[in-house]
Structures are given as structure tokens and as C-alpha cells.
Amino acid sequence: MENLTMLTDLYQLTMMQGYLVNGCRDKEAVFDVFFRTLPFKGGYALVSGLEQVVEYIENLTFREENLAYLRSLNLFNEDFIQELRNFRFTGDIDAVPEGTPVFPYEPLIRVKGRIFETQLLETAILNLINFETLIATKASRVVAAANGGPIMEFGLRRAQGPDAGTLGARAAFIGGCQSTSNVLAGERYGIPVSGTQAHSWIQCFPSELEAFRAYARTFPDGCLLLVDTYSVLESGVPNAIKVGLELEAEGHHFQGIRLDSGDLTYLSREARRMLDEAGLKSAIIVGSNDLDEETIFAIRSQGALIDAWGVGTHLITSKDSPSLGGVYKLAAEGEKGIFHPRLKVSENIAKITNPGIKKIVRFYDRAGKAMADVIALEDEVFNDRKSLTIFDPIQTWKRKTLTNFHTRELLVPVFRGGKRVCELPKLQEIQAYAKKELNTLWDEVKRLTNPHRYIVDLSANLFELKQQLLLTIHNDIKANNQGVE
Numbered sequence: 001m002e003n004l005t006m007l008t009d010l011y012q013l014t015m016m017q018g019y020l021v022n023g024c025r026d027k028e029a030v031f032d033v034f035f036r037t038l039p040f041k042g043g044y045a046l047v048s049g050l051e052q053v054v055e056y057i058e059n060l061t062f063r064e065e066n067l068a069y070l071r072s073l074n075l076f077n078e079d080f081i082q083e084l085r086n087f088r089f090t091g092d093i094d095a096v097p098e099g100t101p102v103f104p105y106e107p108l109i110r111v112k113g114r115i116f117e118t119q120l121l122e123t124a125i126l127n128l129i130n131f132e133t134l135i136a137t138k139a140s141r142v143v144a145a146a147n148g149g150p151i152m153e154f155g156l157r158r159a160q161g162p163d164a165g166t167l168g169a170r171a172a173f174i175g176g177c178q179s180t181s182n183v184l185a186g187e188r189y190g191i192p193v194s195g196t197q198a199h200s201w202i203q204c205f206p207s208e209l210e211a212f213r214a215y216a217r218t219f220p221d222g223c224l225l226l227v228d229t230y231s232v233l234e235s236g237v238p239n240a241i242k243v244g245l246e247l248e249a250e251g252h253h254f255q256g257i258r259l260d261s262g263d264l265t266y267l268s269r270e271a272r273r274m275l276d277e278a279g280l281k282s283a284i285i286v287g288s289n290d291l292d293e294e295t296i297f298a299i300r301s302q303g304a305l306i307d308a309w310g311v312g313t314h315l316i317t318s319k320d321s322p323s324l325g326g327v328y329k330l331a332a333e334g335e336k337g338i339f340h341p342r343l344k345v346s347e348n349i350a351k352i353t354n355p356g357i358k359k360i361v362r363f364y365d366r367a368g369k370a371m372a373d374v375i376a377l378e379d380e381v382f383n384d385r386k387s388l389t390i391f392d393p394i395q396t397w398k399r400k401t402l403t404n405f406h407t408r409e410l411l412v413p414v415f416r417g418g419k420r421v422c423e424l425p426k427l428q429e430i431q432a433y434a435k436k437e438l439n440t441l442w443d444e445v446k447r448l449t450n451p452h453r454y455i456v457d458l459s460a461n462l463f464e465l466k467q468q469l470l471l472t473i474h475n476d477i478k479a480n481n482q483g484v485e
């Protein structure tokens with residue numbers, strides 16, 4: 001991966017110089033990465049992007065040309081430039097593994113270390129995690145709408161730039177897509193690549209039949225013919241059948257056809273009938289054209305006979321929910337390993353942060369279904385045999401008693417003292433893990449529209465700590481304002 005050290009907001013660097021000038025360079029801080037709202041009005045999000053975060057951190061180093069540029073801004077002093085020259089990340093990071101379903105307010109990544117280092121990381125971590133998590137989540141919805149797929153990801157041409165097309169293909173694969181048309185993503189991440197033809201191929205030959213034959217001659221065993229250039233039912237499918245039968249007569253397997261316009265339900269049913277009647281029962285029908293989870297769901301429920309889907313624009317651009325609002329918030333600060341919880345107050349109750357060094361505990365029932373998550377303080381222990389009453393942190397009268405559960409902590413160590421302490425799983429493993437993890441969620445939580453809200457509560461200790469801090473801040477403000485009109 002290229003060196004992304006300079007991929008940051010200017011204010012991270014000005015604050016870093018500020019920490020240096022004010023003698024608090026070595027103050028320690030804990031930051032949480034979390035989001036407040038689920039995208040797509042959905043019931044979950046699927047974490048993606050951790051591998052890129054790890055690579056970013058492992059490559060963090062300011063080069064001389066970077067330092068020269070920063071010096072040219074006339075903002076930074078030489079002491080600061082010298083600090084940057086020696087800059088390395090030396091802290092600890094815990095993170096939720098890629099492919100895990102997650103929910104609002106859960107710390108997906110926890111960064112602990114010198115404020116001088118941890119401050120810099122905010123922008124790049126959010127940039128990587130917000131985008132990939134969004135696309136992995138979108139892809140998992142598209143895959144679910146197609147009842148498991150297969151989905152060919154076709155989005156590169158419409159992605160918001162090369163990085164989005166390529167990292168998006170990776171995230172889409174984690175979300176369950178079967179392949180990508182993006183060759184760079186295939187080479188870089190080992191994603192299977194697949195494709196058919198463009199209309200230009202058909203248009204380049206004197207006739208559709210000649211175009212199909214030429215393609216079949218070139219790729220006799222990988223021949224998915226695009227049948228909608230002139231007339232799907234009057235020329236595309238009949239010509240594809242001719243070529244399909246010729247291929248089969250020569251001992252090849254005719255793969256099938258792609259429909260890219262019109263009423264995909266009607267056309268797929270008619271095309272299926274024609275293919276079957278011609279004896280090409282194993283030929284598949286691929287549907288494409290501006291698809292997303294809603295259109296796929298609708299087309300399937302109308303009785304379409306489509307075996308695979310090509311999905312581009314809506315998936316790679318996350319068209320109906322174009323950003324995930326992940327944030328990076330300070331949860332504790334301290335010195336020499338002794339930390340004090342901190343929170344950020346807001347008029348908006350949803351924006352008050354959760355203080356302290358926290359973890360996420362997922363509670364499963366005997367059948368392995370996830371029942372609820374509790375955000376707890378790092379040192380809290382939940383005894384698997386006892387029952388536990390949890391409550392909604394805002395509507396505290398909403399309570400639920402969990403019994404017969406087993407638990408799992410979602411955050412795992414990734415860096416200790418700046419050194420990576422975990423293996424990075426292969427992309428195929430992440431995809432398989434994501435599928436398994438999604439199976440632990442109830443269908444009601446995964447429903448595409450109006451899903452059931454998955455319970456994420458605060459532990460009693462964390463809730464208590466938050467109330468105490470809010471009260472202390474409130475009292476301090478009152479005391480400071482006494483006598484002020």
C-alpha cells in the first residue's frame with residue numbers, strides 16, 4: 001500500500017504542534033471509532049477496512065519531501081518538523097474483526113497511546129473504515145435480496161474514483177459478492193474476476209449472430225452473451241440459442257445470456273422458456289441494469305428466473321446512503337498508563353459520548369443467535385452462568401433480562417506498543433466469516449425494510465460513570481458561572 005501518512009486533515013497537524021508547544025506531547029489518550037446511525041435505515045453494519053488501517057499504520061512515516069512541503073506552509077516550527085521526522089505509531093489498537101456485524105455507538109476500533117500519535121490517526125482511519133464498512137454493508141443487503149446471490153460487482157466505471165472502485169470491490173466481496181469486474185481489485189486482493197461483453201462488441205459486427213459467434217470462437221467455455229442490443233426476444237435470445245447449440249455440439253458448455261434492459265421479470269421468464277425448449281436448460285440468465293437490493297427483491301418476488309446478478313452503480317456508490325458517519329472521539333486521557341474517563345457533552349443527547357476504556361460484549365443464546373450487545377468498561381466480567389438485566393441507556397425503563405447466554409468480546413488486540421500482534425486473515429476467510437456472523441443475527445434484524453432494532457445497552461457500571469461525569473461537568477459549569485449574570 002502507498003504511504004498515506006499525509007492523508008490527514010490539517011488540524012491534526014496543527015493540534016500536534018500545539019501539544020508539543022504546550023508540553024503535553026506525551027500525554028496519553030484513548031480514542032474510540034464508532035458511528036451513531038445505521039446506513040440504509042438498515043438493522044446492522046458490516047465492518048470492513050481494518051486491513052487498510054493496519055497497512056496505513058505500519059507505513060506511517062514522514063518522508064523528507066513531506067516535511068519540506070509542511071515547512072513550506074509557514075505554520076510549523078523546526079522542533080515539530082524534527083518530531084515528525086522520527087514519527088512512528090507506538091501505541092495499542094484493538095478492533096472488531098472485519099466481517100463482524102456491528103451497531104451504533106459500539107467502539108469498532110480503540111486507539112490508545114501518546115496524544116501526539118493518536119491524534120494524527122483520526123482522519124485516515126475514518127476515511128478507510130467509513131467507506132469500506134458502508135460498501136460491505138450495502139453489498140450484504142444486495143446479496144440478501146438475491147437470496148444469497150450470486151452477485152457480480154460491476155461498479156468500477158461509476159465509482160467515485162479509482163480508490164473507491166478498488167477498495168469498494170474488496171468491501172463488496174466481504175459483503176458477499178461473488179466476483180468483481182475490476183481487474184486491479186482482482187490482482188491486488190485475489191477477488192475472482194468475471195465479465196461478459198459490452199454492447200459495443202455486438203455493434204462492431206455486421207450482425208448480432210456474427211458477434212455472438214466471434215465471441216464463442218474466442219471464449220468457447222466462458223460465453224455469457226449480451227442479448228439486448230437489438231431485440232431481446234426477437235433476435236438476442238434466438239441468436240444466443242443458435243450459438244449455444246453450436247457450442248454444445250462441439251462439446252463445450254454454453255454458459256448463458258445477460259439481460260441488461262427492459263422488464264427483467266418478463267424477459268427472464270420468456271428467455272428461460274426459449275432456452276429450455278431449445279434444450280439449453282443449464283444455460284444461466286444474468287440480470288443487470290441499475291439494480292440494487294430493492295429492485296432485485298421486487299424482481300425476484302415477481303417470479304423472475306434470473307440466476308445471477310450484475311450490480312454496479314448503486315452498490316459501489318452506495319447511492320441511497322452515500323456516507324457512514326463514523327467518528328473518532330476521545331474517551332479517556334492520562335499519563336504513564338493511568339487514565340481518566342472523559343466525555344463530550346452535547347445539547348443533542350445522541351451526541352454525548354461514552355466515557356472510559358470500553359469493550360463490546362455480545363450475548364448469544366444457546367442456539368448461537370446474538371441476543372444483545374453490552375458496551376462495558378474494559379475490566380468488567382460477565383459470568384456466563386448468571387442472568388443479567390440490561391437496560392436502554394436513554395429509555396432506562398426498557399429492561400431485558402438475559403439468561404442462558406454465552407458471551408464473546410468483539411474487540412481483539414491488533415497493535416501493542418506499535419507492533420502488530422495479530423495475523424491478517426485472507427479476504428476469502430473474511431468473506432466466509434462475515435457470512436457465518438450474519439447467520440448469528442435474527443432475520444428480523446437483517447430485514448431490508450423496517451428491521452427490528454438490535455439491543456445495544458451500556459453496562460450498569462458504564463451508565464453510572466457516564467451519569468457521574470455529566471453531573472460533575474454540570475456542577476463545575478454552575479460553580480464557574482456563579483455571580484455571572
Ligand SMILES: Nc1ncnc2c1ncn2[C@@H]1O[C@H](COP(=O)(O)OP(=O)(O)OP(=O)(O)O)[C@@H](O)[C@H]1O
Nearest residue numbers: 260261262263264265266289290291295298299302
Ligand atoms: N420487473 C421489474 N420490476 C422492477 N424493476 C425493474 C423490473 N425490470 C427492470 N427493472 C428496473 O427498472 C429500471 C429500468 O430502467 P430504464 O427504464 O432506465 O431501463 P431500460 O430503458 O429498460 O434500459 P436502458 O435505459 O439501460 O437501455 C432499472 O432500474 C431496472 O433494474
Ligand SMILES: O=P(O)(O)OC[C@H]1O[C@H](OP(=O)(O)OP(=O)(O)O)[C@H](O)[C@@H]1O
Nearest residue numbers: 154260288289290291310311312313314
Ligand atoms: O447498471 P449498473 O448497476 O451500474 O451495472 C453496470 C452497467 O454498466 C454497463 O452499462 P454501460 O456502462 O454500458 O451503460 P448503460 O447500460 O447504462 O448504457 C452494464 O451493461 C450495466 O448495465
Ligand SMILES: O=C(O)c1cccnc1
Nearest residue numbers: 154181194195196197312
Ligand atoms: O462484464 C460485464 O458484463 C460488465 C462489466 C462492467 C460493467 N458492466 C458489465
